[in-house]
Amino acid sequence: MTSFGLLPEGLRDRLPPQAQALASLVRTLTDVCAAHGYERVAPPLIEYEASLASGSSRERLRFTDPVSQMTLALRSDITGQVGRIAVTRLAGQARPLRLMYAGQVARVRGDQLSPERERTQAGAELIGSDNPAAAAEVLAVAVEALTATGLTGLSVDLTMPTLVADLAAAGWSLGRASLSDVQAWLDGKDVGALRAAGADQYVPLIAAAGPVHSALAALKQLDLPNAVLARLDAIAALADGLNGVSVTLDPTERHGFEYQTWLGFSLFGAGLMAEVGRGGAYTVAHGDGRQEAAIGFSLYVDGLVDLGLGQEARTRVLLPVGTSADIGAELRQQGWITVAALEAGAEAKALNCSHIFADGAVRPA
Numbered sequence: 001m002t003s004f005g006l007l008p009e010g011l012r013d014r015l016p017p018q019a020q021a022l023a024s025l026v027r028t029l030t031d032v033c034a035a036h037g038y039e040r041v042a043p044p045l046i047e048y049e050a051s052l053a054s055g056s057s058r059e060r061l062r063f064t065d066p067v068s069q070m071t072l073a074l075r076s077d078i079t080g081q082v083g084r085i086a087v088t089r090l091a092g093q094a095r096p097l098r099l100m101y102a103g104q105v106a107r108v109r110g111d112q113l114s115p116e117r118e119r120t121q122a123g124a125e126l127i128g129s130d131n132p133a134a135a136a137e138v139l140a141v142a143v144e145a146l147t148a149t150g151l152t153g154l155s156v157d158l159t160m161p162t163l164v165a166d167l168a169a170a171g172w173s174l175g176r177a178s179l180s181d182v183q184a185w186l187d188g189k190d191v192g193a194l195r196a197a198g199a200d201q202y203v204p205l206i207a208a209a210g211p212v213h214s215a216l217a218a219l220k221q222l223d224l225p226n227a228v229l230a231r232l233d234a235i236a237a238l239a240d241g242l243n244g245v246s247v248t249l250d251p252t253e254r255h256g257f258e259y260q261t262w263l264g265f266s267l268f269g270a271g272l273m274a275e276v277g278r279g280g281a282y283t284v285a286h287g288d289g290r291q292e293a294a295i296g297f298s299l300y301v302d303g304l305v306d307l308g309l310g311q312e313a314r315t316r317v318l319l320p321v322g323t324s325a326d327i328g329a330e331l332r333q334q335g336w337i338t339v340a341a342l343e344a345g346a347e348a349k350a351l352n353c354s355h356i357f358a359d360g361a362v363r364p365a
Contacts (some may be wrong), residue, residue: 010110010117012288018312021119021310024251025027025149025301029122031144037139038124043081045104049073052080056218059107059121074106078121079298081267083284086127087292102301112347116302123279125296134295135263136241141268142297143275150309153270155246158212158235159253161260163228163282164202167173170225175199180247186252205209210241215249217256231262238263247314263295272303317362327357336362 007013014022029041049062049071057306075081078101084156086097102122110116124141126134146154164183166175174182175198182202185193185206189206208218216232224232239247257264257280279297282295288291316337319328321344328338339351348356348365356365 008117010115012116017311019306019309020030020312022301022305024311024312026120027123027303028148029299030100030102030299032148033100033124033141034143035123038098038141039171039219041082041085042100042103043075043085043098046072046074047081048110051084052076054138061106061108061110074104076105076107077298078123079282079296080101080106082125082202082296083127083294085124086294087284087286091286096134097127098124099127100124107187111191114300120300122301123277123296125294127294128286128292130295132237132294135234136238138263138295138297139238139242139280142279142299145299146267146269146276149304151269151276151304151307153268154244155248155268157266157268158239158247159248159257159264159266159280160235160249160251160262161254161257161264162230162262163251164205164254167202170228172201173199177346183252184255186289187254205341206297210248210283211253212236212247212249215251233264240342261293265297267297267299268362269307270355271307274300274302274303276300301360315355316351316353317355317357318348318351318365319357320346323357328357333360334357 003319034040036151043347049060049219052060052075060073064070065072071269072263082099086099090097102120104118105121106118108117108240124138127139143156155262162337164186165179168179168182177185177197177199181197182194182199185199185285186202186205191203191206194200195204204218204222208215213236216236220229235249253264260282262278262281265277265278267277269276277297277299279295281293281295283291284294309359314335314337316339317331319340321341326342331338336355339353342352348354353365355362357363
């Protein structure tokens with residue numbers, strides 16, 4: 001059996017009009033980021049694997065460079081590449097540094113909710129600060145960008161990835177368990193394992209999840225260090241600033257947020273099975289070992305295309321043979337898409353045109 005025309009599992013061609021919708025959505029998302037002062041960077045699709053700081057190494061497609069004989073990899077995430085640019089080529093620029101990007105990423109395999117192995121990622125990173133004001137800006141830009149695409153039913157799920165480690169460092173007893181054990185049991189909501197190991201103090205964290213303000217109220221009933229209480233106040237203010245958006249909090253959720261610091265978030269929308277984006281606070285390592293605070297988000301554009309978003313309403317008009325170039329130019333200025341016939345007798349509908357230019361005017365085909 002021939003493989004001609006077949007694609008590997010998890011890969012697909014984008015055909016009209018979805019391919020144009022993808023480009024239109026990327027433009028919409030990046031235009032919103034640009035309007036907030038984020039400047040675009042375009043890192044390469046392939047790098048030395050050692051340079052790709054973000055994304056799991058298990059997700060990367062890798063091969064040997066025939067020139068350097070070093071291992072190269074296709075990026076599975078762009079965030080780390082932006083961080084590399086920020087601390088190398090843009091190390092001397094004033095902070096906070098606002099950068100945005102859009103491009104393709106690839107991974108070894110998909111999952112049940114997102115089977116694609118190649119997808120389009122767009123996002124923004126604020127390098128040099130992760131304070132509450134920076135978090136509020138980044139989340140607001142992400143929500144505004146998604147709203148501009150026409151996505152409805154937006155919701156934000158917040159998490160506090162370092163909370164359990166911070167509580168353990170502040171004296172909360174892990175009992176007979178290790179920190180990683182307790183984190184895993186909390187991820188799995190395993191009350192029995194926590195109690196059996198003598199880590200009972202962490203059990204109330206499981207119930208402190210749900211709508212953001214009720215979750216925060218439950219957390220504030222616990223014996224929390226001042227630094228964590230301040231963080232809760234920052235999250236409350238963050239949620240209050242997201243008007244018209246449903247906000248929830250799961251304080252111990254860490255899956256996919258292992259590299260985030262005080263805040264992580266996932267973005268969802270109506271009609272989407274999987275998240276449409278995620279982000280949070282993190283640190284970027286400089287060559288001298290110094291860690292720089294940052295916060296940002298990544299949006300997954302393909303799900304928006306699959307919802308039917310981004311398709312422009314412009315209408316196609318057939319220009320019969322002999323139509324002057326000036327007429328075509330004028331129609332395009334009016335917003336029409338013009339399709340020039342290459343031979344007499346061309347049919348408008350066969351060329352996906354709803355209209356035809358005839359007798360000096362645009363008429364329905």
